Amino acid sequence: MESSAINRDLLLEKTQALISSLESADTSEEQLETQIDEIHALKDNHLFQELGKMTREIHDSIMKFRMDARITDLAETDIPDAKDRLEYVITMTEKAANTAMAVIEEGSPVAEKLGAEASVLKAQWQKFRKRELSADELRAMGRDVEAFFDESDLMMSKLLSGFTEILMAQDFQDLTGQIIRQVINLVNEIETNLVELVKIQGENQKAESEQKQKAPEETKLEGPQVPGKETSDDVMKGQDDVDDLLASLGF
């Protein structure tokens, strides 16, 4: 407030002049009035300066707020982008759930069938142990056992590939986790900006807002690419693109 304080020296000078004028007998009434007005003007100046300063601060704050490109970015790009990313999270979790359920729906009858065939064979085997099987029945059991072995091989590999499918479907947790983390960071940033806005409203002379400067990373890590939302043109569309690129580098 150095420039806005009442100029004490000037005030003292004017006041002393006024006092000597008062003490002097031949000062006119008019002269006294002029001197009083001058002193009064000092106070008015101070008020005007304060008002001017406040106006400038309010103006600066409003301009700064308007021109803060990051806020515009947040509203126009980042929030809609976050919505798309969250939609993608829903798509991925839904896909994973459906994959797992489909494998289970396909696999359960397979397992049940194997179990049922095994118990038929078990009954035949027990009859055989009790010597209750005829030669024909024994031959039939031999054929059944052989067929069961073939079928169980087939069924088992089917079940195992189903397990692998369920396992791979769990990769959604990593990928959606990364996306959700990005959205959490965005929410944090919005929160910071909102707090800033509240501060500007409340005390408009908060001149410098600590614009958070993000530490420059050597390469910004983008996380999972969301289809249709690729962050730049040089994003690989899949493993084949990656393989081609690496091949071009001599891999």
Next chain:
Amino acid sequence: MKILIVDDFSTMRRIIKNLLRDLGFNNTEEADDGNTGLPKLQSGNFDFLVTDWNMPGMTGIDLLRAVRADDKLKTLPVLMVTAEAKKEQIVMAAQEGVNGYIVKPFTAQTLKEKIDKIFERIDNA
């Protein structure tokens, strides 16, 4: 064959561990970022490293650099399995000496192919 799997998401570590087991690699260990992974590598006689890139703490690319800078570890084969799919990142990983690069989401078949290819190349070297 002893393999270290480094990823900050435990589900992904578990997926990779199970896939490796299906491929016949039963001896695996896990770490959740480079800071915990590097000491394991330095003290553990690992034959192969599978690492994510984007992890809190020490990232996969820094882990790769640390491995290549370590006299005892510098020839360790490293396979990167990551969601990072930008060209410059893949080029960077290649320059830092990665042996294979898989982008998530990936298939069991892709993992098998890349591992086979890495060992084929090492055997021929």
